[in-house]
Amino acid sequence: QVHLVESGGGLVQPGGSLRLSCAASGFTISSGYMSWVRQAPGKGLEWVSDISSFSSITHYADSVKGRFTISRDNAKNTLYLQMNSLKPEDTALYYCTRGSYSVYDPPAGQGTQVTVSS
Numbered sequence: 001q002v003h004l005v006e007s008g009g010g011l012v013q014p015g016g017s018l019r020l021s022c023a024a025s026g027f028t029i030s031s032g033y034m035s036w037v038r039q040a041p042g043k044g045l046e047w048v049s050d051i052s053s054f055s056s057i058t059h060y061a062d063s064v065k066g067r068f069t070i071s072r073d074n075a076k077n078t079l080y081l082q083m084n085s086l087k088p089e090d091t092a093l094y095y096c097t098r099g100s101y102s103v104y105d106p107p108a109g110q111g112t113q114v115t116v117s118s
Contacts, residue, residue: 022036
């Protein structure tokens with residue numbers, strides 16, 4: 001059974017940094033694409049970033065390019081999202097999920113809340 005647990009969110013001032021983690025069980029994260037998606041209050045899901053299975057090719061939404069970095073630790077079966085230079089518009093509930101920009105699974109975890117505010 002696929003199980004994803006996101007953590008690392010919190011309240012941070014504009015310009016600050018956070019590192020999100022996603023611990024996976026029931027499958028191997030290196031077996032396919034993995035993505036981070038987010039949902040801001042009152043808005044739909046927004047794809048943020050993905051990482052490929054074998055070559056670790058990464059892609060980013062224009063809104064986070066140059067500020068966020070996706071990575072994974074296969075030994076720990078964990079996905080990460082390093083977020084720097086955070087902006088108030090990054091405030092959202094962040095989820096990890098299987099898939100890429102074009103097709104990804106509906107988020108199954110609880111997500112982790114990121115709030116950027118002074």
